[in-house]
Amino acid sequence: MPATIIMGGQWGDEGKGKLTDALAANAAMVVRANGGSNAGHTVQTRHGTFKLRLVPSGILNPRVRCVIGAGVVIELATLVGELRALQERGIDTSGMLISDRAHLVLPFHKRLDELEELRREQDEIGTTLNGNGPAYADKASRHGLRVCDLLHPGVLRRKLAIEVDAKNHHLSKVFGAEPIRFEALYSDLLELAEFVRPMVVPTEVVVQDAIEAGERVIVECAQGAMLDIDYGTYPFVTSSSPTAAGACQGAGVAPSQVEAVIGVYKAYSTRVGGGPMPAELLDDTGELIRQRGREWGVNTGRPRRTGWFDAVAARQTSRLSGVTEIAMTLVDVLDVFESIGLCTGYRVGDEVVNHVPALLDDLDGATPELHFVPGWTKDTTEIRAFSALPTQLIQYLSEIETRLGAPVRYVGVGPDREQLIDRRA
Ligand code: IMP
Numbered sequence: 105m106p107a108t109i110i111m112g113g114q115w116g117d118e119g120k121g122k123l124t125d126a127l128a129a130n131a132a133m134v135v136r137a138n139g140g141s142n143a144g145h146t147v148q149t150r151h152g153t154f155k156l157r158l159v160p161s162g163i164l165n166p167r168v169r170c171v172i173g174a175g176v177v178i179e180l181a182t183l184v185g186e187l188r189a190l191q192e193r194g195i196d197t198s199g200m201l202i203s204d205r206a207h208l209v210l211p212f213h214k215r216l217d218e219l220e221e222l223r224r225e226q227d228e229i230g231t232t233l234n235g236n237g238p239a240y241a242d243k244a245s246r247h248g249l250r251v252c253d254l255l256h257p258g259v260l261r262r263k264l265a266i267e268v269d270a271k272n273h274h275l276s277k278v279f280g281a282e283p284i285r286f287e288a289l290y291s292d293l294l295e296l297a298e299f300v301r302p303m304v305v306p307t308e309v310v311v312q313d314a315i316e317a318g319e320r321v322i323v324e325c326a327q328g329a330m331l332d333i334d335y336g337t338y339p340f341v342t343s344s345s346p347t348a349a350g351a352c353q354g355a356g357v358a359p360s361q362v363e364a365v366i367g368v369y370k371a372y373s374t375r376v377g378g379g380p381m382p383a384e385l386l387d388d389t390g391e392l393i394r395q396r397g398r399e400w401g402v403n404t405g406r407p408r409r410t411g412w413f414d415a416v417a418a419r420q421t422s423r424l425s426g427v428t429e430i431a432m433t434l435v436d437v438l439d440v441f442e443s444i445g446l447c448t449g450y451r452v453g454d455e456v457v458n459h460v461p462a463l464l465d466d467l468d469g470a471t472p473e474l475h476f477v478p479g480w481t482k483d484t485t486e487i488r489a490f491s492a493l494p495t496q497l498i499q500y501l502s503e504i505e506t507r508l509g510a511p512v513r514y515v516g517v518g519p520d521r522e523q524l525i526d527r528r529a
Pocket of ligand 1: 115116117142143144229230231232233234235236237326327328331340341342343376377378
């Protein structure tokens with residue numbers, strides 16, 4: 105039984121955590137593929153609400169093995185804190201595995217993330233300030249430290265000393281900032297390393313063995329494909345690839361082993377941080393969506409920007425990742441609207457384009473071509489079967505299916521596990 109990828113098709117926060125948790129009930133393994141503690145995956149069960157940043161969203165299913173893949177960047181203190189908090193709430197974390205190839209996010213990465221954002225002033229990316237960008241930059245420029253280095257104190261000391269030295273030079277000369285203290289950092293890392301040591305393995309081997317044994321493997325992406333470093337709204341992107349291709353790479357799964365790609369989309373758009381968002385609503389409608397959808401960041405508490413469903417962006421992410429099934433979440437948020445907008449093109453100067461232009465100036469100045477469909481103005485939160493959804497909602501979904509070229513399989517009508525409708529159930 106090959107792998108299923110769960111990826112966000114917009115700018116993140118689409119509800120991937122909730123879907124992963126639900127589908128993990130029938131899986132043997134959940135592998136997180138990319139990103140780091142910039143992610144905030146919320147899972148709500150009868151035991152309460154869990155906010156996960158690095159631990160895969162399958163962790164609340166006792167028999168599932170949860171894997172942090174090589175494509176993830178790990179801030180160790182956050183991961184250990186998250187695992188301890190789960191254990192304190194009685195969650196079994198004995199199935200956790202961590203890739204020995206995953207890169208580390210170190211305190212100087214966080215410091216550089218903050219300082220670089222300050223230097224950009226009004227052009228700031230609006231990062232989550234978790235050090236992800238600088239950590240991925242070090243990975244690409246071959247300065248990174250990896251989980252395997254952690255487990256060998258001599259190796260760690262040697263490599264860390266070189267990096268701390270270089271980063272302190274940069275911090276003081278470029279930013280006039282305080283240096284990082286090597287000994288304190290080294291001993292903190294050694295202590296944290298002991299906590300994770302039993303979980304560290306070559307996860308690509310474990311994942312391949314599971315697939316070979318016919319086990320069901322779910323690959324969970326963080327962020328959303330519109331934040332992809334190659335096809336997102338660069339430079340207002342994250343530093344990894346939250347796409348199906350990125351999922352394969354980060355989890356250690358071959359493209360030919362992927363059976364399904366579930367694109368998770370909200371019934372409208374949200375975005376946190378800077379960057380273009382042509383379908384953004386800066387009026388009362390946008391505010392009503394924010395209030396009804398409780399659109400504030402899980403980790404940062406920042407209000408999310410809101411807008412109508414951007415079918416141009418969504419079509420791009422669906423096509424580039426080969427989405428085979430759509431999960432449409434937060435549909436109930438639109439229950440009160442008489443008519444609902446869909447952005448079907450961007451007007452750039454005199455032209456209407458139906459792809460996402462590379463040049464930021466084009467996107468910044470783009471106005472949305474909106475197509476309105478009738479709303480359903482009915483409470484959907486108690487509905488549990490696809491066939492019982494209001495006709496106008498089914499029409500809205502079918503319009504999106506046509507534009508994205510994939511069928512809607514799951515529909516989310518609220519935050520609880522039971523509020524996820526499977527069309528095939
Ligand atoms: P970074 O990933 O912290 O470097 O932030 C880069 C951009 O991605 C910023 O606009 C962030 O707001 C956005 N971003 C990063 N992680 C998430 C996420 O999990 N959900 C939504 N946006 C995110």
